[in-house]
Amino acid sequence: MVAMTLRNNIMEQLLSKLAADFPSLTYAPGKQFCWSPETGEIFYNTTATGSRAEWSLLHETGHALLAHKTYSGDFELLKLEICAWDKASDIAKSYGVIIDDEHIQDCLDSYRDWLYSRSICPTCSTKCLQQSNYTQYRCFNCHTVWGVSPSRFCRSYRSTKNVKQPAVFHLFNPR
Numbered sequence: 721m722v723a724m725t726l727r728n729n730i731m732e733q734l735l736s737k738l739a740a741d742f743p744s745l746t747y748a749p750g751k752q753f754c755w756s757p758e759t760g761e762i763f764y765n766t767t768a769t770g771s772r773a774e775w776s777l778l779h780e781t782g783h784a785l786l787a788h789k790t791y792s793g794d795f796e797l798l799k800l801e802i803c804a805w806d807k808a809s810d811i812a813k814s815y816g817v818i819i820d821d822e823h824i825q826d827c828l829d830s831y832r833d834w835l836y837s838r839s840i841c842p843t844c845s846t847k848c849l850q851q852s853n854y855t856q857y858r859c860f861n862c863h864t865v866w867g868v869s870p871s872r873f874c875r876s877y878r879s880t881k882n883v884k885q886p887a888v889f890h891l892f893n894p895r
């Protein structure tokens with residue numbers, strides 16, 4: 721219990737340092753680590769502890785500093801994720817934090833899994849290609865159309881892989 725409090729403090733210490741060093745950024749408590757380009761806020765999980773919490777915080781700060789807003793398609797989203805981790809590793813040095821490379825690869829793999837799962841047709845399970853408007857997928861097999869969120873800079877954890885995640889945000893009726 722004491723150890724947990726200490727670890728929490730480490731995250732909070734980093735948070736206050738980041739807030740002081742980057743006064744233009746806004747940090748807000750939330751359910752998960754997330755960069756919201758819409759509101760310009762970095763959300764942090766208030767119950768997260770330990771190194772991973774610090775890494776996540778730095779990662780979202782990376783997105784914010786790079787002013788990631790929109791992306792055209794899933795492939796570009798993955799590129800932005802890599803950029804955010806590069807930036808995070810860079811700023812981490814000034815706080816004496818080293819982000820584990822294996823953790824970064826795990827996070828990117830989770831993203832790849834997530835992108836893959838949302839490209840699967842919810843009706844017939846055919847793997848489909850994203851439509852040119854980047855917010856929809858259309859099944860060439862059964863013609864189901866489903867929507868995907870155009871913005872997704874939230875953390876995707878490999879540890880939640882076994883938990884069913886909402887890969888499909890809403891379904892459009894194809895007829």
Ligand SMILES: [Zn+2]
Pocket residue numbers: 841842843844845846859860861862863864
């Ligand atoms: Zn289908």
Ligand SMILES: [Zn+2]
Pocket residue numbers: 779780783801804873874875
């Ligand atoms: Zn990210």
